[in-house]
Amino acid sequence: MIGVLALQGGVEEHMSALKKLGVEAKEVRTPEQLDGLKGLIIPGGESTTLRKLIGRFGLREKIIAEHKQGMALFGTCAGAIVLSKKIDGEKEFIPALEITAKRNSYGAQLDSFEAMLKIKGLEKEFPAVFIRAPEFLPPTNGVEVLAEFNKKPVLVKDGNVMLCSFHPELSQDLRIHELFLKIAKVY
């Protein structure tokens, strides 16, 4: 079973991608709903809102605990910010992957863009949608960069955590979700 954190953001888009891939999935709004999940997706949305709601509803500690027990994590855009070790200058929130995310680094909505991406392990390019996207600083350790755009990492992976600065849930292309399902060992 894969969970999609359903407090705010592009929840139904991820649910629909998982359904198309024939995977059991559920929306997660409470700590108890995290029990026994193989993987959790934190969707795109507003990262300040997501962090506040995750904290206020007691989900933060439980996500960290379940991840320690092996739950895989996948964050897209705002979700990736939530799971980054460092966010701008702020202290860590859920430090699942050793990377620094910079919010709104590409600018406001007028600077949002679509681009074709080469992704390690995928044969054809992926149509990526970047909306008020965050930027990852180049990682200094064992973090694997699966895709770059203009020489900046946009899809990164370490162990059973994968983060991307764009929105695969907005593309009608399921290959990045498939990658995550392999990481979570449900596919």
Added chain:
Amino acid sequence: MGETKKGTYKLKTGLAQMLKGGVIMDVVNAEHAKIAENAGAVAVMALERVPSDIRKDGGVARMSDPKMIKEIMASVSIPVMAKVRIGHFVEAQILESLGVDYIDESEVLTPADESSHVNKGKFKIPFVCGATNLGEALRRINEGAAMIRTKGEAGTGNVVEAVRHCKNISSEIAALQKMDGKGLKKRAGEMRVPVNLVEEIKKLKKLPVVNFAAGGIATPADAAMMMQLGMDGVFVGSGIFKSSDPEKMAKAIVEATAQFNSPETIAKVSEGIGDAMKGLEIDKLETKMAKRGW
């Protein structure tokens, strides 16, 4: 440098999709904007006066001072929206040049054109527009709107009109399910939109863009009710900063919207948050803003 596409309809509708489940709050200065952001708003709407003050003051309500909008943009990291008068394409050009994230072509301001709304497809910036029924929603989408909201009745603190508009749209979409090709064509004619748009709605069983509730939402329970009725998120205008304790009210509405299906949570967040804005009865209004636009 990889090749990029900007200002596409996918990017416009995509930003609205990322606001789902969230609360967009009216703010009149940088201080309010910070309060909204700290409460967990997904975006703020920058305007000079909240709708209840516009209603009280009377006169012509226009786009806000660019200086104020820029100050608000500089004060928060969440998206900033701002309003233009219906049909006022130059106000829209100004907001696009300021680089706001979304434009609301809004009936809360005094309409500038009685025959045409802004041709929104021509802009790189996305637009949200109000609607009271399916025809209005589809005409705005056909003009290029990337997000729809109910008109409700702004500045009243009375949710009844938002509920009416939400239900109008869902029942009109439900009615399409029983129609054949001929019926859909007739319906498209009545609504003055292309038949392929109506066919798409029939297939999707919902609008092709995000649809938020707006106009009269004043309490956590109002917000959760609109979510349970199937709306994607809520706008709160006067409801926050005309309440007795805006910080608490803002936080409670955000939490009730996120946990809209949990009465226990809504009860808990509704405790001790002070008084909601006073509110007005629709029958006693001098101006019905929802009647503006067509």
